[in-house]
Amino acid sequence: MSKRDFYEVLGVGRDAGERDIKKAYKRLAMKYHPDRNPGDDTAADKFKEVKTAYEILTDPQKKAAYDQYGHAAFEQGGMGGGGGFGGGADFSDIFGDVFGDIFGGGGRRGGGQHRAQRGADLRYNMELTLEEAVRGCTKEIRVPTLVNCDTCEGSGAKKGSSPTTCGTCHGAGQVQMRQGFFAVQQTCPHCHGRGKIITDPCGKCHGQGRVQETKTLSVKIPAGVDTGDRIRLTGEGEAGEFGAPAGDLYVQVHVQKHAIFERDGNNLYCEVPVSFTMAALGGEVEVPTLDGRVSLKVPTETQTGRMFRMRGKGVKSVRGGAVGDLICKLVVETPVNLSSRQKELLQEFESTLAGSDAKKHKPRSEGFFDGVKKFFDDLTG
Known part of the structure; x- marks a missing residue:
């Protein structure tokens, strides 16, 4: 079925201003509103049509699109995103939005006493060490907030009186x-x-029912929390107005940087320095964990950067699941502040690695330099 021109629907010209459009809409909405035409489907359809025309022609962007493209601008996929007149509109909501509560009822904004407002939610940023976050702990915090006045018990009226x-x-x-x-x-x-x-307001809160105060709270931090996790303390936010429910307090967790470990999910990472003698000959080195020291066996001929996984030495997440691992990265440490004799010994040692067997002792470096030579040969060849 073809759709009527929106200006024709409202009975206004194309040069009509917003005031004229709104006036025409009020008149037609009154005429076709379902409350005045119970059981009349034709009136309901006309009301939807009038409502859609009003919404389009009072929105500058939509009106410009309609003036240029007509109904095509609001077909499925167009600016309107769905075509049709008004979709599943709720008549009482539509009418209430424009008129307040005409006919004395039905709309969301009509009748009824104002509800006292719920208290505001609060946020507290909490810094934790890695150990506190992994194991859990109890922290005492101080939070400035609005609390119910203890003199008037939140009513705002002077003691002995009432609103x-x-x-x-x-x-x-x-x-x-x-x-x-x-x-x-x-x-x-x-x-x-x-x-x-409140004719006789409370002298302490001056009729507000709430006063500013700093609360001291004990917060239990569950084991396994991490940066970005949030703990909600129900009812520990600001007190509501005149006896309305209090808001909530959200504790935002931030885990401080650790001197040894770095956390990634349930796993912990750390770097373990070893001498180049141990890296070459193998041995054992003590590695720190959150549960104490453990021994890590270093195989012979270990290269720097090699990773070792120690299962179950990581973190158990607050959300459950398996305990993570500790990932140790071995870093071969170059000796410093060498004496003359130590330098001589190293030079003697280096000389024993030269010759035709060099690739056997230094496979990575020899392979690297072979690759570099081939690269430059290809460039010049």
Whole structure:
């Protein structure tokens, strides 16, 4: 079925301004609203059509697209992303958004007393050592926040008194304003939607029901947490307004850099320096773990950078699963501050590695230099 021109739907010209479009929409929406036409499917369809035309023509980008391309701009895949008139619109929500609460009910914004606002959530950044994060611990923290006033117990009224019903809205939290045929409900300007007035405010909180205070809390850190993990303490955020629920406190974990270990998920990594004599001849070296020292066997002819895995010496994640491993990277340490005699011995040792057997003793370096020679031969050849 062909779709009607949006300007024709609203009965306005193409040069109509937003004010004229809105005026036409209100008139037609009143005429075709389902509350006024119960069981009339034709009126419901016309209401959807009017609503869609209004939404398009009051949005500058959509209006520009419609003026240039017509309905094609809003077919599936176009600017509108789905075509049709209004999709699954909720009539009470649509009408409430434009008029407040016409007809005195139905919309989300109509009637009802203002609910006291829930307290705000808070965030606390916690620094942990690697050992604390891996093993778990209990930390005491101090958090500045809003708490219920202990003098008035959060009511805001002076002790011995209580809030009184608002005389303007009679406790409803909203007042009705008539504009010709329309009846629009708004938040009561006197009690700000609470329905009650504090005539004798508490001297400590000055009628707010909350005061600023620094709370001391004990936080249990579970074993295996890592940087970026968040711990929620329910109800430890700011106190809510006039007895409303408190917010939550979120403890954001940051694990400090460790002098020996580096963590990656459930695994730990560390570098283990060994002498070139041990690397060549083999031996054993003590390696640190979070549970104490262990012995690592170094095979003969070990090259620098070789990795050794020590299973089960890593971390068990707070989310469960197997314990990670400790990955040790061996780094062959070059001796420094050599005496003259030590230098002579090294030179004598080096001379024994020269000759036709050099590749046998130094396979990586000899292979590297053979590759370099071939590279330059290819360039010049």
